Amino acid sequence: MSIYALQKAIRDVNRDPAKRAAFFESPAAVTAHYALSEAERDALQRRDYATLYAMGVHGLLLRPFSILHSVSEADYLRAIRGRG
Amino acid sequence: MALSFACALGHAPGIVAWREAAPAEQCERLYQAFGQLRTRLEAARLEALVLFTAEHWANFFLDHISPYCIGRAHEFAGPIEPWLKIDKATVKGAPDLAEAILTACHERDIEPGFSYEMHLDHGTMIPLHFLTPAMNLPIVPIVINTLAPPLPTPRRCFLLGHAVGEVVRSDARRIGVIATGGMSHDPGERNHGIIDEAFDRQFLDAMEHADTERLKNYTVAQLRAAGAGAVELLNWIALGGALQGARGEVLAYEPVVPWATGIGAMGFNVVSAS
Numbered sequence: 001m002s003i004y005a006l007q008k009a010i011r012d013v014n015r016d017p018a019k020r021a022a023f024f025e026s027p028a029a030v031t032a033h034y035a036l037s038e039a040e041r042d043a044l045q046r047r048d049y050a051t052l053y054a055m056g057v058h059g060l061l062l063r064p065f066s067i068l069h070s071v072s073e074a075d076y077l078r079a080i081r082g083r084g
Numbered sequence: 085m086a087l088s089f090a091c092a093l094g095h096a097p098g099i100v101a102w103r104e105a106a107p108a109e110q111c112e113r114l115y116q117a118f119g120q121l122r123t124r125l126e127a128a129r130l131e132a133l134v135l136f137t138a139e140h141w142a143n144f145f146l147d148h149i150s151p152y153c154i155g156r157a158h159e160f161a162g163p164i165e166p167w168l169k170i171d172k173a174t175v176k177g178a179p180d181l182a183e184a185i186l187t188a189c190h191e192r193d194i195e196p197g198f199s200y201e202m203h204l205d206h207g208t209m210i211p212l213h214f215l216t217p218a219m220n221l222p223i224v225p226i227v228i229n230t231l232a233p234p235l236p237t238p239r240r241c242f243l244l245g246h247a248v249g250e251v252v253r254s255d256a257r258r259i260g261v262i263a264t265g266g267m268s269h270d271p272g273e274r275n276h277g278i279i280d281e282a283f284d285r286q287f288l289d290a291m292e293h294a295d296t297e298r299l300k301n302y303t304v305a306q307l308r309a310a311g312a313g314a315v316e317l318l319n320w321i322a323l324g325g326a327l328q329g330a331r332g333e334v335l336a337y338e339p340v341v342p343w344a345t346g347i348g349a350m351g352f353n354v355v356s357a358s
Contacts, residue, residue, distance in 0.1 A: 004146055007146060008145070008146070008147075011141060011145060014141075015141075058141075058231065058232075058272070059270075059271060059272025059273040059276075059312060060140050060141060060231065060271060060272045060312075061141060061272075062272055063271065063272030064272075073276070077274070077276055077277075080273070080274055081274050
């Protein structure tokens with residue numbers, strides 16, 4: 001469980017233009033730099049919002065991250081509400 | 085006494101960035117209330133402004149979180165959001181006032197963090213945009229941790245506010261104190277779009293009547309139940325501590341569905357209270 005590293009990766013992509021561009025080009029190359037579990041790495045690379053949210057990523061990190069990837073509000077909410 | 089102005093108001097990005105998304109009459113009532121606050125602020129001829137405010141991962145991250153952080157910079161730049169529809173500006177700081185607040189807090193066994201470089205996001209820039217559009221009033225931002233649990237308790241925020249109020253009252257300058265943020269909203273979370281209007285109105289009632297016991301006895305969990313963003317009402321509770329019994333007046337309250345938040349605007353009668 002490395003929720004700190006997971007949130008750090010998302011925050012870096014949100015805030016650092018170079019990191020963002022790199023993530024768009026190759027999510028795997030970027031996530032390799034963070035001490036993530038396999039499940040975390042996989043969820044981040046696939047931008048699996050339901051899993052990322054369930055893992056505990058803060059909404060004010062995850063929603064901006066989803067906006068970068070043009071996810072609508074309705075789709076985002078459907079994803080994070082999907083699990084109990 | 086130099087507490088010359090006090091108010092509390094929301095800072096939802098939609099107020100500026102998605103103004104047209106809200107029903108026109110709600111928007112108009114809020115803008116009118118913000119205008120009233122600006123008129124009062126200008127009449128108070130302030131020399132400095134202390135803000136209990138929130139930020140949204142703009143400066144601080146989980147590598148180091150302070151329960152409260154006092155901005156000691158000579159100047160602050162914002163907003164960091166290019167989409168906010170507020171021109172980028174540089175606002176002067178008031179480092180001597182920040183230092184006086186830090187010293188007074190330490191003397192009262194409260195040890196806030198401090199920072200010589202803080203970037204302002206919508207949490208501070210929207211209130212400044214409405215209250216001091218010329219961005220010409222020196223500020224001391226006090227950021228309360230509303231992001232990473234555990235959050236400071238309402239009781240503790242009230243004490244912080246009380247210390248700030250003491251400093252402001254003993255300063256020769258004419259100083260305003262404001263709280264930003266809230267009310268019920270759940271940004272990025274499952275209840276996004278749900279606004280607990282009853283909670284908001286009860287909270288406003290406590291602020292209006294300077295019901296300090298009610299304010300201090302809120303729990304973080306009670307605030308959190310009205311949405312992850314409702315914990316920004318810790319800023320309002322800190323203001324309640326600074327007010328030392330001054331009553332307030334709700335100038336507007338609107339649950340704005342397209343902005344997914346309840347927004348309050350209050351002025352406080354600081355002059356007659358002392």
